[in-house]
Amino acid sequence: MPTIAPVEIDGFAVRAGFLKDSAYFASGEGEVLFSGRGETRLRPHKAGLLAAVPSMDGSALVTSGDDGCIYQFGSDGAPALVAERARKWIDLIATGPSGAVAYASGRTAWVRLADGREKEFAHERAVGGLAFAPKGTRLAVSRYDGATMWWAGTDGDPVDLSWKGAHLGISFSPDGKYLVTAMQENALHGWRLSDAQDMRMTGYPAKVKSFSWSVKGKYLATSGANAAILWPFFGKTGPMGQTPLQLGARNETFVSAVACHPKEDVVAVGYQDGMIMMCRFADNAEVQLRRPGKGPISTMDWDKDGTRLAFGTEEAEAGLISLQD
Amino acid sequence: MTATQDASAQIPVTVLTGYLGAGKTTLLNRILTENHGQRYAVIVNEFGEVGIDNDLLVESDEEIFEMNNGCICCTVRGDLIRTVQNLMKRKNAFDAIIVETTGVADPAPVAQTFFMDDDVRAAARLDAVVAVVDARHVLQRLEDTEEAEDQVAFADVILINKTDLVSSEELANVEARIRSINPYAVLHRSERCGVEIAKVLDRGAFDLDRILSLDPHFLAHGHHSEECGPDCDHDHDHHDGHGHDHSHGHHHHEDTHSVKSISLKAGDLNPDMFFPWINQVTQVQGPNILRMKGIIAFKDDPQRYVIQGVHMIVEGDHQRDWKESEPRESRLVFIGRDLNWDVLKDSFAACAAQ
Numbered sequence: 001m002p003t004i005a006p007v008e009i010d011g012f013a014v015r016a017g018f019l020k021d022s023a024y025f026a027s028g029e030g031e032v033l034f035s036g037r038g039e040t041r042l043r044p045h046k047a048g049l050l051a052a053v054p055s056m057d058g059s060a061l062v063t064s065g066d067d068g069c070i071y072q073f074g075s076d077g078a079p080a081l082v083a084e085r086a087r088k089w090i091d092l093i094a095t096g097p098s099g100a101v102a103y104a105s106g107r108t109a110w111v112r113l114a115d116g117r118e119k120e121f122a123h124e125r126a127v128g129g130l131a132f133a134p135k136g137t138r139l140a141v142s143r144y145d146g147a148t149m150w151w152a153g154t155d156g157d158p159v160d161l162s163w164k165g166a167h168l169g170i171s172f173s174p175d176g177k178y179l180v181t182a183m184q185e186n187a188l189h190g191w192r193l194s195d196a197q198d199m200r201m202t203g204y205p206a207k208v209k210s211f212s213w214s215v216k217g218k219y220l221a222t223s224g225a226n227a228a229i230l231w232p233f234f235g236k237t238g239p240m241g242q243t244p245l246q247l248g249a250r251n252e253t254f255v256s257a258v259a260c261h262p263k264e265d266v267v268a269v270g271y272q273d274g275m276i277m278m279c280r281f282a283d284n285a286e287v288q289l290r291r292p293g294k295g296p297i298s299t300m301d302w303d304k305d306g307t308r309l310a311f312g313t314e315e316a317e318a319g320l321i322s323l324q325d
Numbered sequence: 326m327t328a329t330q331d332a333s334a335q336i337p338v339t340v341l342t343g344y345l346g347a348g349k350t351t352l353l354n355r356i357l358t359e360n361h362g363q364r365y366a367v368i369v370n371e372f373g374e375v376g377i378d379n380d381l382l383v384e385s386d387e388e389i390f391e392m393n394n395g396c397i398c399c400t401v402r403g404d405l406i407r408t409v410q411n412l413m414k415r416k417n418a419f420d421a422i423i424v425e426t427t428g429v430a431d432p433a434p435v436a437q438t439f440f441m442d443d444d445v446r447a448a449a450r451l452d453a454v455v456a457v458v459d460a461r462h463v464l465q466r467l468e469d470t471e472e473a474e475d476q477v478a479f480a481d482v483i484l485i486n487k488t489d490l491v492s493s494e495e496l497a498n499v500e501a502r503i504r505s506i507n508p509y510a511v512l513h514r515s516e517r518c519g520v521e522i523a524k525v526l527d528r529g530a531f532d533l534d535r536i537l538s539l540d541p542h543f544l545a546h547g548h549h550s551e552e553c554g555p556d557c558d559h560d561h562d563h564h565d566g567h568g569h570d571h572s573h574g575h576h577h578h579e580d581t582h583s584v585k586s587i588s589l590k591a592g593d594l595n596p597d598m599f600f601p602w603i604n605q606v607t608q609v610q611g612p613n614i615l616r617m618k619g620i621i622a623f624k625d626d627p628q629r630y631v632i633q634g635v636h637m638i639v640e641g642d643h644q645r646d647w648k649e650s651e652p653r654e655s656r657l658v659f660i661g662r663d664l665n666w667d668v669l670k671d672s673f674a675a676c677a678a679q
Contacts, residue, residue: 012414048415106386126388166390203492
């Protein structure tokens with residue numbers, strides 16, 4: 001039977017997950033809690049915290065706030081200032097290979113490499129999302145009317161991918177073959193990078209705000225409907241012409257967050273009423289992990305073995321769910 | 326088409342418009358310093374010369390998003406969506422939001438953001454659009470720029486500021502001119518934005534329940550002459566069958582401005598006629614409709630139906646039972662540019678219940 005250990009946080013859960021064995025919970029009110037052997041509470045920013053992302057190697061957490069600062073720290077260390085943009089709200093961060101950190105405010109994105117070099121990437125319209133390619137320091141920026149792929153470490157020419165509309169959240173498939181964006185409209189857009197072939201994934205009743213790649217990148221699980229919608233990305237043509245899996249369907253309640261299990265074809269599905277279910281791809285078998293609470297699940301992530309799930313809600317609830325006793 | 330959001334859970338949003346130098350920042354600072362019970366998150370388009378003294382202050386570059394529904398007026402402010410979502414991560418830190426727009430900003434995408442984006446709509450509700458105008462310069466601005474006219478036309482509350490810099494005759498001209506564009510807004514005069522804050526905030530101007538209580542003129546039998554100066558030529562008597570804007574050539578200098586308002590009146594309406602009509606009107610003429618408000622009596626329906634709109638967005642709901650003392654009367658007002666008033670009037674009349 002899964003067990004829940006509640007965790008106290010002081011506000012909207014912006015991000016929850018794990019650095020190695022230590023769970024972290026970052027709240028919009030500014031507090032970051034590490035829970036492993038003992039508890040550590042940090043308050044890196046002067047006021048609110050807008051984004052938190054673990055480094056690609058899982059050793060540190062990178063946070064940004066409305067003080068214009070970006071900090072990096074481990075579960076035991078003091079926050080180190082990575083960059084500062086005075087008076088800007090930095091609400092987008094991505095972490096890349098070799099310690100690279102990308103961040104954005106308004107129409108500009110920056111990449112800071114591990115050796116301290118920094119590059120600036122200006123866009124005509126606001127940056128909607130940031131994602132590093134799984135290999136090489138290549139940064140994809142979603143924007144109005146498409147996305148741009150920049151070389152962060154070298155001076156290679158950027159590649160523009162066009163599709164009309166406002167593109168927000170963005171993610172590479174784990175094999176680097178596809179780039180997917182969530183749009184202002186209730187739709188996903190994707191590009192097959194080998195030939196810039198467009199892929200439209202539509203039919204959502206709400207905006208897609210959470211997505212997660214399943215083990216080996218076989219499926220992309222998404223929120224935005226009353227079930228988790230999983231698009232197949234195996235085979236030559238990816239999701240084109242395919243029907244997505246619909247897991248954990250409920251009558252009225254929308255899915256607000258998804259997190260694919262790191263080892264099994266299983267997805268954790270968080271709902272607007274705070275319920276969490278675990279659903280198996282093969283037969284849609286469901287296990288309830290958490291009963292409804294006060295507010296929508298805003299963040300979830302598994303530890304690397306897939307035995308614990310950290311979660312948080314918009315109403316300052318959080319916890320750790322253990323699948324094993 | 327229904328207003329089912331829980332208003333108490335939504336953060337109220339006040340939008341301040343007005344061209345450069347009219348006194349927006351003065352009003353903003355006045356609100357921030359005088360009101361001690363409320364904590365505000367303030368969204369500004371640019372950090373101006375005059376400082377704004379507030380804990381939660383965010384700069385936001387105007388980003389117009391067109392919606393992919395083929396409608397040219399269905400635009401939202403992408404930067405506001407993002408900023409409101411970020412603010413909701415700190416919802417314990419403030420009670421209300423004030424959005425200060427640039428002097429040349431179109432207020433429509435700002436307002437539409439609060440109706441068209443589901444996430445923003447769930448978190449926040451538009452309380453009112455407040456325009457600050459400078460008594461000394463507003464007439465010239467209205468001649469020169471469409472933006473100034475849009476801001477006046479769009480406003481729920483208009484603050485005529487710097488009244489100490491004009492004569493009483495000039496002020497009367499200013500008020501008449503503003504009324505000719507927007508007879509339905511609540512007008513206040515001020516020096517250095519010295520207005521009671523309660524007259525600007527918590528107006529509920531987009532709240533279907535309060536649309537009429539805020540519009541004292543609305544129930545005054547469709548006549549606005551008591552608010553109008555001698556120069557005002559807006560059409561007081563639409564039912565007389567002439568006196569409309571385009572065709573008769575008897576207008577004078579007012580022809581230089583194109584925004585006008587029209588008030589339509591009828592008895593009981595047939596819902597099967599009215600809804601297709603209002604949908605069609607807003608679809609076809611939406612780009613030219615700045616604001617629309619109404620209260621409708623449907624045949625055999627004991628309840629008042631209230632309706633409001635911005636461009637193509639229409640929202641309506643049943644409000645309450647008609648009182649014994651109230652005449653069952655359908656009233657609809659449009660403020661817009663280049664609208665075909667004669668067609669509107671005739672087609673509205675055709676919605677009458679038989």
